[in-house]
Amino acid sequence: MRFVLNGNRVSLDVSGSRRLLDVLREELRLTGTKEGCGEGECGACSVLIDGEVVNSCLVAVGQVDGCRVVTVEGLALPDGKLSALQQAFIERGAAQCGICTPGMLLAAHALLEENPRPSEDEVRTGLAGNLCRCTGYTKIFDAVLACRR
């Protein structure tokens, strides 16, 4: 199977029924994508498939054949500089333990792509599928709101 991962073509010989999450972490060694609950509740494993945010623990890797997949490793700019959203997370203190951060970034990225000027309510709704056990939501929302265009 083939797909585009963070802008690069990948070709893999793995069973299509494995979880995208496991293939990303174990075969492709991209460990930025975290496993939280493994049940689609927490959003820690969020990635983008063709621009849409999904839980990679719920996707069979065969289903991304021919798709564009973006993980947290693919959010930085081509020259390696962090994206404005990543920078805002650092500046606003939006990461505590960090487990939810990659998923938060991807959900927020998808939200801002779809809606460049979300209200605070829309940010809360857009990130409702991402749980932060440190309960650092306020600073996370602040960071996303700071990136409105």
Added chain:
Amino acid sequence: MPEVAYLQPRDLADAARLCRDTPDAKPLAGGTDLMVMLHAGTVRPRALVNLWSLRELQGIRHVDGALEIGAAEPYTGIIGSALVGEHCPALVAASRTIGAAQIQNRGTLGGNLANASPAGDTLPVLLAADAVVVTDRRAIAVADFFRGYRKTALGPGELIVAVRFPAAARGVRFRKVGTRAAQAISKVVIAVNREPARVALGSVAEVPLRARDAEAALARGDVEGAVTAVAADIRPIDDVRSTAAYRRAVAQNVLRDLLHASPRR
């Protein structure tokens, strides 16, 4: 864990053939239920048949005055559809309460039906709307679809292709009671219609069900009679999410509320 084969059909006919001919195959759409069970080992199929990419299972259209939604159309498509907003606004409301963006991007009506969880959020709406499940073989009224705890009328290898909503679906009203607005499995879900009189509930029995005595009272215009009757129509249990007594009280209160908010036309 023995490896589960992954089969990619070319089209719907190919998928139907694979599901029929492969022993112990499970159709896979958005994976929001099946991938969890697979990983936990609570289902152990020998093969997955991927339906996600089949165009014949996608899309939202008018067919002979009815609204038809492809079985693998995700909730995000339903939420964003002006056609669904016009024809069955309650389905848009129900879809918004399912998980959050990640789940709405992958969850489907076909999956909600096939999984047949008593807590499936769209299922009371489908019941109250007199929706019809279209499979690769036949059409099944949703009222005849749920046959027991997570049991459906689907035969071996039978695939859900679409769900049809008659014009009366427009009058359906919906309410979900859960612990929080997003990512919550419901304590009680209710959908009602006035014309024809329909009262359907989820999370209050082993199946999503229509409250027949409440419907009979509602058909006579007796709202308080319907509220009284619904308590005996349902069979709630105590579990981790709620208690039987709470569910019964909430079902009655929410039903009263919904019926007062949707007066007879």
